[in-house]
Amino acid sequence: MIKFFKNFYQNFREYIVLIILLLISLSFLPLNKNQSIQKIKTFAFGNFAALNSIISDIQNIFSNEDEINELRKLNAELMLQLNKLREHGIENNELRELINYTDSSAVNLFPARIISTLVTKIQGNFVINKGESDSIKVGMPVVDNYGLAGIVVNTSGQFSLVRSLQNMNFKVAVRNQLTNVDGILSWDGNNLIIANIPTTHEMNIGDRIVSSDFSTLFPPSIPIGVVQKKEETISGVLSNIVVKPFVDLSKLKNVLVMDVIPSNQIDSLEMNLLIK
Amino acid sequence: MLQLTLVPLLSVDFIAPDLIIIFLVYLTLKNGQLYGTFFGFIFGFLFDLISGGLLGSSMFAKTLSAFVAGFFYKDKKIEDSLNVFTLSVVVLISSFINAVFYSLLGANQIPLSFVSVIFIHGLLPAVYTTLISFPFSILGIGRKFL
Numbered sequence: 001m002i003k004f005f006k007n008f009y010q011n012f013r014e015y016i017v018l019i020i021l022l023l024i025s026l027s028f029l030p031l032n033k034n035q036s037i038q039k040i041k042t043f044a045f046g047n048f049a050a051l052n053s054i055i056s057d058i059q060n061i062f063s064n065e066d067e068i069n070e071l072r073k074l075n076a077e078l079m080l081q082l083n084k085l086r087e088h089g090i091e092n093n094e095l096r097e098l099i100n101y102t103d104s105s106a107v108n109l110f111p112a113r114i115i116s117t118l119v120t121k122i123q124g125n126f127v128i129n130k131g132e133s134d135s136i137k138v139g140m141p142v143v144d145n146y147g148l149a150g151i152v153v154n155t156s157g158q159f160s161l162v163r164s165l166q167n168m169n170f171k172v173a174v175r176n177q178l179t180n181v182d183g184i185l186s187w188d189g190n191n192l193i194i195a196n197i198p199t200t201h202e203m204n205i206g207d208r209i210v211s212s213d214f215s216t217l218f219p220p221s222i223p224i225g226v227v228q229k230k231e232e233t234i235s236g237v238l239s240n241i242v243v244k245p246f247v248d249l250s251k252l253k254n255v256l257v258m259d260v261i262p263s264n265q266i267d268s269l270e271m272n273l274l275i276k
Numbered sequence: 277m278l279q280l281t282l283v284p285l286l287s288v289d290f291i292a293p294d295l296i297i298i299f300l301v302y303l304t305l306k307n308g309q310l311y312g313t314f315f316g317f318i319f320g321f322l323f324d325l326i327s328g329g330l331l332g333s334s335m336f337a338k339t340l341s342a343f344v345a346g347f348f349y350k351d352k353k354i355e356d357s358l359n360v361f362t363l364s365v366v367v368l369i370s371s372f373i374n375a376v377f378y379s380l381l382g383a384n385q386i387p388l389s390f391v392s393v394i395f396i397h398g399l400l401p402a403v404y405t406t407l408i409s410f411p412f413s414i415l416g417i418g419r420k421f422l
Contacts, residue, residue, distance in 0.1 A: 014309050014346065021317045021339045028324075028332030029381065037331060044325035052280065116280040118327040119292035121397060122382035125328040127280075154328065161328040166290065168383045189379070189388050190396060250290060 038154070046156025049115055049127045053159075056115040056129070069111040069254060075145035076109060076256045083210065083223050090178060107219065108259035110134060112142075114252060115159070121189050124166035126150070128255060131158045139217065141258045147223035147246035148172070148211065149255055160257075165192060165224075165245055173215035174224055174243075177208040185209070185224065185243060192225060194241040196233075203227055203241050219260050280327060286408070291400045293408035296323060297371045300338060301345045302412075305366065309346025316342030333381035340377060341370040360413040367409045372402035 009016065031037050112128040130136050132155045142150045142162050150170070154161035163170050166187050174185040174194060179202040183194035197203055207227045211218040225245040232239045283292050296319050304312025320338035324331045348366045379388060379397035388397065 014313065014343070017310060018313055018339065018343045021313060022336055025317070025320070025332045025336035025339060028335065029330065032331050041325055041328070041331065044322075045328055048280075048326040055282075116327075117284040118280060118329055119284045119287040119290055120329075120378070120382070121290050122379050123327075123329045123333070124290070127328065163328075189383060189392055250287065 042154055042156050045127060045154065045161055046131070046159055049129070049156070049159035052116045052127065053129050056113065069113075072145055072254050073109055073111050073256060076143055079145050079147070079223065080107070080143075080221075083221055086208075087177065087221055109143075109256040110136065110259065112136075112160075112255050112257055114255060121166065122168055124150075124164035124170075124187075124249065125153075126162050126164060126252070128160050128162055128257070129158065130257060131155050131160050133157050135259070136160045136257055137261050139261050141218050141222060141260060142255050143222060143258060144247050144252060144255050146248075147225065148218070149247045149249065149252060151217065152257065162255075164249055165247065166249055172218060172224070173212040174209050175212040175214075175220075176203055176227070177210050177221075179203065179207065182212050182214060183241070191228075192243040192245055194243060196238045197241055199232060199237060199239050203230060203239070205229060209243050219258070222258075288404070291404055293405040294371050294374060294401065295408070296338065297341060297374050297405055298367055298409045298412060300342050301363065301367050301370050301409075304342050304345040305349055305363070308349050308351070309343060312342035312346045312349075313339055316340070330382050333378055336381055337374045337377035341374040344373055345370045360410075363413040364406055364409060368402055368406040371405040372398050375401040 028037075110130055112130040112134075114126045115129050117126040118124065128136075128142070136152060136155055138152055138155055140152045141148060142152060148165065150162040150164040150167075152160045153163045168187050168189060171184055171186045173182065175182050181197065181201045181203055183197050185192055185194050187193075194203075194209070205227050209224045209227065211220055211222040211224060213220040223246050225243040228242045228244040230239050230241055283295060286293060300312065300316055300319060303315050316338040317335055320335035321331075323329070323334045323338070327334070345366050348362060376393055376398040379393055
């Protein structure tokens, strides 16, 4: 019997090892939300990011970083302000009072630099050079001077991991700024899609899409993109809206983290969207 | 580390070459299937940890692709398996398998279409990785280092 197993192992050891390793890999997949795994990942990416920042510093040696950061911060503040002003033009007088109230609460922005990027059409992430020591917390939105870029999903002392718009686990409640139609925006591997919008709802090409007032992960009215095309589903009752993001993630180097964190009364459903 | 810092500069429409796969193929063709499979597992594990991706997805994809690359290992003719043509073919096959499984396991929320998985998420990165591997193969950089 032992000899049989010995022979079996000798003949098929590559396959046996492969199956064991693949099973171990698969067993890790459901453990991604586990606290211990999260801690290991935080430790790993934190240390790795420290090495990466050195390479990134060398790449940026010839650019005037401080001045660029200041200008970008100013640009982003202006972008957010401009978007609010656009809203003022659309909404009626009653809502304007409410908007004015919201405007009085200015959001603090932390400039940060991207030091490494996971280039993939499935799990888009990037690491920024600001972390817990810079008051960055999980759940803070990340923008550039054009619009929303992602959300902080993990932080170490000096660095943070940001889930970008081009990540299949990224979902955000959005609104058509002109027609006030709400939906959930997600990445399908190729495009940003607002799925299952009734065809009777007004969603026109060129309409601006912003974060919704229903979103508890993001403050309302952060610009996200414009409607690029409408794809009707087979039934013809619903349509999928393709959104072209304002942010060009392929050229993104400097970002701003918004000092906004989800409230304690956060919608449990949307928290689940972040965790996944 | 290069994969996450320098490779993004080479990306075209979020399609990027996978330097880890090129290195893994060299290691596998030089040392054999079992050795390569182990290294695929380790590289995948480290990549998942530092990239912030879904832990297990790259581990699975790289283990499997190194195992497949191992079928091209020639015990007594290592130099033969490290020629430009063989290397390119093996890199193409391995990176295709890696890209397809990485996409499938990473996209656990939204189902991807078959065409999208094969062409956009599989074949395009695989072809790009193969093109990037040419200089390494032609100059014999792998042979000198390993």
